[in-house]
Amino acid sequence: MTVRDVAREAYREALPALAASLVGGLVAGVILSGMRAELRAVPGLLVLVPALLATRGNVYGSLGARISTALHQGLIEPRVRGGDERLRAAVAAALANGLLVSTFAAAAAFAVLTLLGDTVAPFPILVATALVSGILSGVALAGVVVTAVFAGYRRGRDPDTLVGPLVTTTGDLFGMLFLLVAVRFVLAVAGVL
Numbered sequence: 001m002t003v004r005d006v007a008r009e010a011y012r013e014a015l016p017a018l019a020a021s022l023v024g025g026l027v028a029g030v031i032l033s034g035m036r037a038e039l040r041a042v043p044g045l046l047v048l049v050p051a052l053l054a055t056r057g058n059v060y061g062s063l064g065a066r067i068s069t070a071l072h073q074g075l076i077e078p079r080v081r082g083g084d085e086r087l088r089a090a091v092a093a094a095l096a097n098g099l100l101v102s103t104f105a106a107a108a109a110f111a112v113l114t115l116l117g118d119t120v121a122p123f124p125i126l127v128a129t130a131l132v133s134g135i136l137s138g139v140a141l142a143g144v145v146v147t148a149v150f151a152g153y154r155r156g157r158d159p160d161t162l163v164g165p166l167v168t169t170t171g172d173l174f175g176m177l178f179l180l181v182a183v184r185f186v187l188a189v190a191g192v193l
Contacts, residue, residue: 013157017165024169028053031176038183044113044120045183048130051105052179056171059101060141063094064163067149071159078150091146095138102134103127125186132182137174144170 032049039046067090070076076084106126113120120126148166149159 010161013161014165017162017169021165021169024173028172028176031173031180035176035180035183038180038187041187042121042125042129042183043118044109044126045129045179047109047113048105048126049176049179051109052102052130052133053172053175055098055101055105056137056141056175057167059094059098060138060145060171061163061167063090063142064145064149064159064167066090067146068153068159068163071149071153078153080146080150087146091142094142095135098138098141099131099134102130106130125190128186128189129179129183132185133175133179136178136181137171140174140178141167141170144174 035045067076067087070086070090071078076087080087106129107123110120110123110126145163145167148162152159152162
């Protein structure tokens, strides 16, 4: 196989995922632009957005890489039914890491904004918003990553090629969508909205 053949195959596999990533990023931006009222109601929320989106990509990208490696090594089968203990443990670890990092990001944003003398929402509001968003997007991302990696593997695609753009796209989309849902939920519970 020549370098040209390898490059052609890589582009054939990656371009659809990259195109979907582009569209997903634009949709996530549209969601963010529609959150003006929530961003005003929760000062400091905008500071959290990049941190939360980045952590979704990092945590669930690692999950996809672990699953992909386990598939290549024959440690797990590409099926969800009859679940493998390794798969369940990897998903549980990703969810726990996502929640831990979301909490840390909210605490760090609160601390930094307070030290800078900026207006910031109450600590419980920021943390609750990050946690609810983390739970919702974590469950959705775990499901998408596992399903897409298994489906791609069964179809003869390299799951490593799919994981990066897939996690970026779904992480941005679900991250923004569930951040909007979370902030509205937390503000409603807190009696702000």
